Amino acid sequence: MAGQPSRIKPPLGPDNAWWWEMAAEDKLGIQRCRGCKTLRHPPQPMCGECRSLEWDAVEASGRGTICSFTVLTHPQFPGYDYPLVIVLVDLEEGTRVTSQLVQCDPQEVDFGLPVEMVIHTDPDGFKLPVFRLTGATA
Amino acid sequence: MTFSLKDQAAIAGIGVTPFSKSSGVSELSLAAQCVVAACDDAGISPGDIDGLVSYTLDHNEEVDVARAVGARDLTFFSRVHYGGGAAVGTILQAVMAVASGQAENVVCYRAMNGRSGKRMGQGVSGQIITSSYIHYSWYMAYGMLVPGSWIAMIANKYMHEYGVTREDLGRVAISQRNYAQQNPRAYGYGKPLDMETYLASDPIASPLCLYDFCQETDGGCAILVTSADRARSLQRKPAIIRGVSQASTRGQEEMTSFYREELTSLPEMQLAGERAYAMAGLGPDDIDAACLYDAFTSEVIMQLESFGFCGPGEGKDMVRDGALDRDGRLPNNTHGGLISEAYIHGMNNIAEGVRLVRGESTGQPDKAVEHVLVSSGVGVPTGALILGRD
Known part of the structure; x- marks a missing residue:
């Protein structure tokens, strides 16, 4: 990708690759313990509740509300668009995820606003789940 | 004082995983x-x-x-x-x-x-x-690459929850810059800061702006720790370690503990404080001055609550009352801190705690200083130290 700076890609290991593979299929995943059915994020190899190593994943609805946010303006790194609106989203399933808010004037972002997940695709084809204000259109 | 470790502890359990050439797991x-x-x-x-x-x-x-x-x-x-x-x-x-x-x-x-x-x-x-x-x-992957971005997420939530304003953060920055005017070692020496300049500074990671950030510094700092008896026989007045602790709490991540139910406090700092107080047999009322870790201004206000100097959400009121200033309830970072003296990763805040106990700070309060509280980094597994005058 010479001449086309891109975002820093996550390393893909046994504990997290599946989440990014779901993203590549346009899905937002949540890890679920097979033992006690507890949902957890970020993914872990073991359930902190019952210590089971067995887990699967559910697909999130993508609906949630903004728990907190920050608008990043400096420093600016290649591969990201600024001002960069980063959000913590409380998903309706009960877990929380760190992501980006798109299609939104940075002045409009606020606590408690409803958001919905959309898949962002980089020029190099890399996909990641991001969010927009519910009802916003591209 | 020393004591024997003999008979103090035992190994109560052992555990192994299967041994192989390729585990297939992380x-x-x-x-x-x-x-x-x-x-x-x-x-x-x-x-x-x-x-x-x-x-x-x-x-x-x-x-x-x-x-x-x-x-x-x-x-x-x-x-x-x-x-x-x-x-x-x-x-x-x-x-x-x-x-x-x-x-x-x-x-x-x-x-x-x-x-x-x-x-x-x-x-x-x-x-x-x-x-x-x-x-x-x-x-x-989302572009949160630097400490300011991680701290801002917590600071924004905290400020929203309790009505903390940019002016409140500014009061912390200005208080510490004022101390730096008496400290020739400080970056901020000879560079006073007023609220107008503070509020006009460039945004970095909202709600944090330029003057909410600590310095970047080339430098070093060392602390010699020895037994209290030995310290008494040496040249300088000892700063007795009354209490010291490390702490990390449930759900802790390094800098990004975003998944706890409640994001508007610093539970690891609270636990560090509780343990240091308990060891020392002291409480917040006994602390005369502090060096609260200050990589960012918001952290100072939150720690006033963590260490029990006020209740949740009341840190801003202490700051508005001038508590951090030289004649206030809790003179804080009297050298200028990481924000206005130097960023030696908190070691220089410990050195300042010693100066306060000795009565030698350039920002020394007029009141007697019996006990000083010093804290380690915020947003990470941390610790607290209580130094006392002998």
Whole structure:
């Protein structure tokens, strides 16, 4: 990708690759313990509740509300668009995820606003789940 | 004062994973499995673990292992260097921790994909996927690459919840810059700051702007610690260590503890404070001055609550009352702190605590200073230190 700076890609290991593979299929995943059915994020190899190593994943609805946010303006790194609106989203399933808010004037972002997940695709084809204000259109 | 470690501690359980040439799982999974196996052997719940010790060469961070096994709050965590020579050293750390009351259940671990992953004899052999690398990747992929971005997320929530304003952050920055005017060592010496300038500064990571950030500094700082008796025989007035602690609490991540139910306090700082107070037999009312870790202004206000100087959400009121200033309730960072003296990663705040106890600070309050509270980093596993006048 010479001449086309891109975002820093996550390393893909046994504990997290599946989440990014779901993203590549346009899905937002949540890890679920097979033992006690507890949902957890970020993914872990073991359930902190019952210590089971067995887990699967559910697909999130993508609906949630903004728990907190920050608008990043400096420093600016290649591969990201600024001002960069980063959000913590409380998903309706009960877990929380760190992501980006798109299609939104940075002045409009606020606590408690409803958001919905959309898949962002980089020029190099890399996909990641991001969010927009519910009802916003591209 | 010293005491014997004899008969103070014991090994209560051992645990191993299967041994192979290719585990097929992450090193973090191996660590979690052997830690739980040792707990099972001893007959305790992994939820009772409150201390972890490993090697500096181990790729599995203590907080990642703690989250993986559902450990409770950690009050002791340590690393021992020098490769395999660390083995017995990790036990010694655990024994000292137990004998001195820092922790009750300390698990020492070493977990590695020593063949399929990083092979000890080959040096670097490709990209190693550590738990720390995975941890930060959740943020790097989205562009949260620097400490300001991580701290801003918590600061924004805290300020929203309690009505803390930009002016309140400015009051912290200006108070410390005022102290720096008396301190020739300080970056801020001869560079006063007013509210108008503060409020006009460039945004970095909302709600944090330029003057909310600490300095970047070339420099060093060292602290000599010895026995109190020996210190009394030396040249300077001793700063007695009344209480000292480490703490990490449930759900802790390194800089990004975003997944706790409540984001508007610093539970690890609160625990560090509670333990330091308990060790010293002191409370917030006994603290005359402080050096609260100040990589960012918002952290200072939050810590006033963590250490019990006021209730939740009342930190801003203390700041508005001038509590941090020289004639206030809790003169704080009287050298200028990391924001206006220098950023030596908090070591220079400890040095200032010693000066305050000696009565030698350039920002020395007029009142008598019996006890000073000094804290370690915010947003990370941290610690608290209470220094007292002899």
